[in-house]
């Protein structure tokens with residue numbers, strides 16, 4: 112059993128230490144909001160925060176998490192009330208939505224570090240793939256969440 | 262809290278019915294697919310109205326982000342004249358559909374067909390429901406139906422100043438006989454359709470609560486990872502099960518019928534995948550292992566000099582071409598492409614003594630049900646098929662290969678099994694956009710008028726594998742769409758097809774035939790215009806004078822896209838137009854090409870004629886997404902074959918654009934209206950590759966005749 116702190120709660124999980132955090136979240140903890148898209152840190156669908164930093168959970172073994180605090184999409188707010196979630200709804204960002212947990216977690220992290228991001232800041236921080244191509248609305252929604260005029 | 266490792270303790274995921282205060286998708290509970298969450302009286306298979314005035318509208322198409330789960334209720338609600346704020350949606354039951362003589366017509370969600378094939382019966386469901394509500398009110402008030410009106414969920418009788426809510430009438434209305442004939446409102450009177458209400462599926466997609474196939478949880482469920490023969494058509498030679506049997510969590514190694522794949526089943530997915538990676542597997546690869554990319558391409562090239570099947574021949578091409586003052590000839594190439602849906606293929610299945618149950622992210626749940634019945638060896642009435650949300654489809658999820666596999670694996674282990682393909686399996690076992698070549702010839706007379714035009718396609722046919730009965734006289738529409746059937750006036754023309762199939766499986770890829778043929782046709786049209794010394798838009802305009810819809814789309818695109826306005830050095834503008842899946846689309850693309858040859862697409866103006874527009878903002882979203890999808894394919898997309906297998910394996914070598922490469926997309930509608938309804942998801946992206954390459958030509962003088970662009974040196978001075 113390994114202790115892991117996710118969304119403010121410490122869980123005991125029965126998983127091999129080299130199990131990627133992604134699969135611990137999904138299969139051991141039932142937190143399926145974090146998605147599997149590639150498994151090789153390419154797409155960002157599995158993006159969570161570890162101690163506030165956006166991290167690709169598919170390439171993060173359980174053993175590397177230690178006592179760090181993991182935040183997943185489920186822990187962002189209880190009622191879709193985070194500014195980024197609200198902006199995402201207002202701009203109707205998601206299409207299939209499968210990449211959107213990762214997009215949102217990346218956007219939240221960007222805004223925590225850079226509250227008023229420029230387009231260039233967005234280009235640099237948002238490296239998540241969206242096969243549906245929602246990028247235009249992702250950009251507008253980030254500006255909206257930041258209170259920027261898009 | 263301890264982990265949820267006791268599977269029986271895992272909650273069923275009902276999902277989101279209560280997600281955002283009122284309206285949300287009511288998914289069926291796993292294991293209880295029959296249980297509609299609608300409360301109240303059912304007016305017909307599509308509409309149930311509760312005593313609290315809640316209107317449940319059922320949706321028979323899959324939701325993969327294209328927005329049909331909102332647009333379909335809009336059309337029904339429009340004729341029902343209910344209060345949109347009281348509408349909720351639920352997915353229709355395919356089991357009921359089968360029991361009740363195909364009451365939902367078709368669940369197939371492809372071919373940009375969700376609305377264009379269903380608008381009549383959807384509006385009829387709403388309109389007959391409305392009339393039944395009026396009949397119920399007329400009966401209760403003792404007044405003629407003709408004196409009643411409906412408005413926003415109420416039946417009104419002006420003369421007596423009475424009104425009754427739909428909820429109060431629903432029970433009585435459900436007993437009325439629906440009228441045989443109903444009239445539909447013209448678009449100009451629409452108050453719900455034609456607007457852009459918030460999509461039902463969006464809220465649950467911002468907090469991780471949306472349930473895709475991959476997220477299904479079933480009590481007692483175990484997990485499977487699969488390895489399919491890397492060489493298409495190869496067979497399993499041997500598997501050394503003993504090597505992995507004692508690995509953590511491993512429950513079984515399952516060879517799939519037909520020996521084309523092997524799966525490892527374990528308590529958890531990562532255990533299954535780890536054991537699969539460690540499993541020694543040998544394949545009998547057969548002759549297909551000798552096939553190289555060049556083998557396939559050479560056969561296509563040979564096809565270009567063969568006569569082929571006649572698709573459309575008019576006038577005397579050979580004579581006119583021989584007499585032409587100017588002759589333009591070119592060969593084009595378009596590669597295999599993978600769909601690369603964001604959610605890799607997956608399916609959950611449970612084979613029980615009395616039947617089989619599946620949970621599937623599919624573009625055709627009716628097809629899934631049939632596939633599950635066949636794999637389990639039961640009749641269709643013994644199958645419960647649950648549709649989940651889809652993490653992308655693009656044509657790939659119309660196929661049921663993963664359903665068949667999941668059912669076989671579940672049958673072998675006797676437990677519910679969730680099968681998830683790795684991204685590598687997903688990329689290497691696609692149903693690819695066919696590889697294709699085109700040979701084009703055009704003749705111009707002394708006045709630079711087009712007098713002769715020929716287009717021969719040599720490529721793989723989707724229908725010859727999937728729907729052979731649709732191959733007539735040696736050709737099929739899936740291969741030729743976007744060539745012979747465009748609006749251009751061509752006095753002496755010929756269109757021919759040479760079928761060149763390979764061992765690589767092919768399938769419908771967003772915009773299908775036009776995905777390659779619009780690139781080829783519209784790039785060549787640009788070549789001909791330049792040879793004629795004419796402006797490319799003006800040149801096209803002259804050829805489509807007779808077609809008002811095309812002309813309107815072309816003119817609006819030219820205007821909105823600032824056609825003809827000067828651009829600084831290093832920037833160029835390109836145009837392309839195409840009709841497919843019932844709609845007409847034009848793109849004006851602006852690019853910047855650095856002198857070192859780096860391309861940035863800056864702006865795309867999309868003008869679409871879909872006939873009618875049910876949810877304009879969603880059409881805009883599809884335009885934006887289609888541009889991104891086509892742009893990724895144009896810049897990077899190719900599936901190539903080495904030793905009979907796919908060379909690419911994941912997003913590092915099958916690349917997508919990221920946000921920094923996303924152009925600004927502007928969407929406009931030019932609606933013909935009338936009695937035709939066109940699609941959205943596919944037509945909206947078809948012109949992008951040609952328009953972009955035409956813009957690149959403006960800057961560099963280099964004509965792009967093969968894709969992807971990454972293989973071209975676009976340096977200019």
Ligand code: FES
Nearest residue numbers: 148149150155169
């Ligand atoms: S699944 Fe982790 S980056 Fe793609």
Ligand code: FES
Nearest residue numbers: 207208241242243
């Ligand atoms: S919304 Fe479908 S992949 Fe991003």
